[in-house]
Amino acid sequence: MFVDKAKINVKGGAGGDGIVSFRREKYVEQGGPSGGDGGRGGSVIFKVDEGLRTLVDFKYQKHFRAERGERGGTKTQHGANAENMYVRIPPGTVLIDDDTQEIIADMTRHGQEVIVARGGRGGRGNTRFATASTPAPYIAENGEEGEERWIVLELKVMADVGLVGFPSVGKSTLLSVVSGAKPKIGAYHFTTITPNLGVVEVGDGRSFVMADLPGLIEGAHEGVGLGHEFLRHVERTRVILHVIDMAATDGRDPFEDYVQINKELELYNAKLAERPQIVAANKMDLPDAEENLKAFREKMNEAGWGEVEIYEMSSVTKQGVQNILYRAADLLDAIPDTPEVEEVADVQERKIYRMDKKKDDNEFTIRRENEMYIVESRKLEDYIERYNLQYEDVLQRFATIMRRMGVENALRQRGAVDGTIIRIGSYEFEFVEYE
Template sequence: MFIDSAKIYIKAGDGGNGAVSFHREKYINKGGPDGGDGGKGGDVVFIVDEGLRTLQDFRYKRRYKAENGQNGGSSNCSGKGGGDLIIKVPPGTLVRDEQTGRIIADLVKPGQRTVIAKGGRGGAGNQHFATPTRQVPNFAKPGDPGEELWAILELKLLADVGLIGFPNVGKSTILSMVTAAQPKIANYHFTTIDPNLGVVNIDAENGFVMADIPGIIEGAHEGVGLGHEFLKHIERTKLLIHVVDISGSEGRDPIKDFEIINEELKKYNPVLFERPQIVAANKMDVTGAEENLEVFRKSVESQGYQVFPVSAASNKGLKELVYYAAQRIKELPDTILTSDEEDEVLYTAVEEEPFEVRKENDIFVVEGNWVKKLVGSTNFDNYESLQYFQRSIKRKGIVDALENMGINEGDTVKMYDLEFEYFR
């Protein structure tokens, strides 16, 4: 079965902790601090592999974690960085943050490499905290945690040309005649429930990928039938070939069918409706097709669409159709669904809140990534480390935030596993 979406958990490596160490050597009684820094955690990196075609593998493995950085050592030795985790995905994979819906990456080109989750920075060793007045720092910083998220992977077929139209109008037959693909073909609706891909070879230097998109029905933009799953596969195509049954063999009106499909595209995604489109008037070998073509062509060409009369069953008119499509594709740019600039703005917004203060019953709770790192890096049994902690929360604005919320002397403040009484 064609797998076009998957949900996976991604965790970058945590940074290694900084070391608390002092230089020890024969004949040197009191060496200075020499605790090394922790190593950086490994990143989670997605790479586009053109040999992959589905997200099948992600059905069986759902959790991915990069290596943690090693802790720092004595003698100013830094810990080794954690190895990056490389995850290969097929061309056309879109990566979203499940929680926010934000697009993290649009992976299109073979070899494209994108960091999806960044590893945490290594913590600073105690060598960095020595000052003229603090010559024996008994504390170091822990490593930052690596980024983690539940990600939604969506595979939108990477085809140059998409065949669209109602079920049973001959899309699969056209694909089978112009490519080496062998889609399932039968005379009933929704024969194609998974997209089929085929390569159209024009000559030694020219060719393109064609996708037979499962039939769209009225109401598809609202999810009727398999609407959303069908429609999203056309978002990347450069050119649409709109296939209609010009014979009206099932009592359908070719003009009305054409208008319904385009209306569904417009409602689902207006940009998709504006995608270049040509029309294949199929089943010209059936009685009544010639008369219908004259009326249909007059209506459709007046709207700016070019019509190609074809008979997929007898392979008539298909050569002209694919040659024209190949020429148009050369003139059209690649379709990209997002931009790096947009992602950067969204990342910045996430990093703007260093802490959060709230009141639970009579306890003031302070949380946030910055707070968690500070608490973890403080040696509360050491006077100098405790002073560093107090100066840090005052500089960051936590003390002011607590006072604005009405904290009084003797009230309890909780920061993760740490609880203490507040005094001015």
Template sequence: MFVDKAKIFVKAGDGGDGLVAFRREKYVPEGGPAGGDGGKGGDVIFRVDEGLRTLMDFRYQRHFKAQRGEKGRNKSQHGAGADNMIVRIPPGTVLIDDDTGEVIADMTRHGQEVIVAKGGRGGRGNIRFATPNNPAPELAENGEEGQERYVVLELKVMADVGLVGFPSVGKSTLLSVVSAAKPKIGAYHFTTITPNLGVVDVGDGRSFVMADLPGLIEGAHQGVGLGHEFLRHIERTRIIIHVVDMAGSEGRDPFEDWEKINDELKQYNVGLSERPQIVAANKMDMEEAKENLASFRERTSSVRPDLEILPISSLTRQGVQELLYRAADLLDSIPQAPAVEEVVESAERKVYKLNAAEDDSFTITRDNETFVVSSPKIERMLKRMQMNSHDAILKLARTLRHMGVDEELRRRGAVEGTIVRIADFEFEFVESSSYY
């Protein structure tokens, strides 16, 4: 089964907690702080593996969680950082943030890597908080939480040549004739519902990869039928072989078929209209094909005079070898990568900066008799600090005073004993200067 789209959840490892510890060595009276830092949590890294061809593995495993860092140790030993989690994906996979729709990275090269979720920093142990005024602090931090997000993986087939055209024009038959691929072939529409790949041996030492892409219909660029599921694969191809039923065996006009498919490609991605294209005038072994071909050449000459039209018959193999030679020559004359806009490892280049004025901002509201303080800075601090020691309480009190929270609480009517809540942490408002 070919799977070309998946949605997964990734969670980087949390940082290890810092430790509160003191030296307890013989002949070392009043030993100082000796609690080490926690280790960094593991990153979630996506790596391209050219040995993979589908996203099948992600049907059975949808959650990827890296390990957390080790806790800090005594004797000033830091906890070990966790190993990164490597997620292998096939070349041609586009990573998209499910919440924002932003393209995280376009993964095309073997071995290419991108960090999708970064592990949390380890918490600092009490050796980091020692000062001349407080040489033995009972203060440490919790590890930072690792990033988490839902990621959509979209696979765009990596092929040199893409076969496009209406359903039942003979694309699958052509691929089966020129390669060892065994696509499903039937006398009904949408026999092919997933892309098929085949390696084509031209016969003169050259070869290329050809993709039989499912048949398109009018309105495909708007998602009609399985339009978007099909069109994304065409973006990767370096040239397009447009297979046209020149016999009009289903009562359609070959020229109108060609126009409609080209319009769908242009509507989906304007760059596809500029991609080198060869028209494979198929089913030339059938009646009326020659007459239709003459009309087709005349009508296309006024629209696209440089268009290459090669008559073939997949059934009798008439003209097939000439088509392969021309495709190989065209591939030799154009760059290796298709001219489409790509986003490469944008996740690793981003730099986020905090605005100092916004970071120190806060709001105070009332919940009955309780004052509720909302501040990103203080909430981050409470999440990191281990609030089970006197030193941690003092640090919080100093921060509130320096930010002006105390003064604003008094202005709004807070008195000794008033309950104040910040996130999930509640405490009594105290006027005593001993806390500062």
């Protein structure tokens, strides 16, 4: 099954929690803090594997979760970092952030890697919070959550030569003749609905990959018919082999076919107009083919395209096929073996907000829902997420931060009194006036 588009969810592993612990050795009075830091969560990493040719694996598995980091230990032992999760993808896969539609990476080389979801940092143990004034802190951080995102994967076939042309011009038959590929062949339009790949042995020691791509129709650049599903794959090919039914068996004009196909290619991507192209005048074994070819050459000259290379052939009798293969191999030898790639966006670690970051972090808003006051503050919500509120030291520190930010006074001015319920993030607190 050929699958060339998929949408998946990736999530980096959460960091391990730091712990609160104290030394308890014999003969050591008032042992100091010994809580270790948690380990970092695993990241989700995509890696190109040239042995893959389709995204079919992502049809059945759509969620990828890296492991969580290990919890910190006593005696200041650092928790183990989690192993990264590697996800194999075929060469030619474009990774797109589903929310922003930004291209994360264009993966073309075997072994190429990119981090798509970073693991969270481990939380700090209470050893990290010891100071001269607080030598035995009951404070520890929770591990940070890993990055999560939805990603769209689009596969653009990595082929050296791409066969283009209207439906039923003989592309699939040609591929079956020159390679070991077994594409579906039939006497009706759109027999090929997904790309077929075959390795072509030229006969002089050279070889290349040829792709039989679904047939184009007018309006394909706007998505008509197979539209973008086809054109996406043409972008990767280094040489275009334009197959034309010179016998006009469907009643179409060969020259008009040539003009229309090239128009669709250029409207989809202007760079395709500059791609080396060979015209394969197919079905030359049928009646009227010679006469049509003569008229085709005349129209090409009149249009100023006399320099376009035209090779006569027949997929059925194999007449002229070898000459086309030699010419395609010669063109490939003259072209750098580096696929064109799209601009790649920098994959950056998501922004982490900490208590001492910026003055802007002190901003907050307060709104009222019935008898409850809701405080919205990035700084306070981050604190709640990062610290274990079961410890008195953590709560006291939290209250001090709120007081310094002006949240306490603001709540009082808005009408909060003893017993008023305050919600911050997912936690609810009771407002208490100290005497």
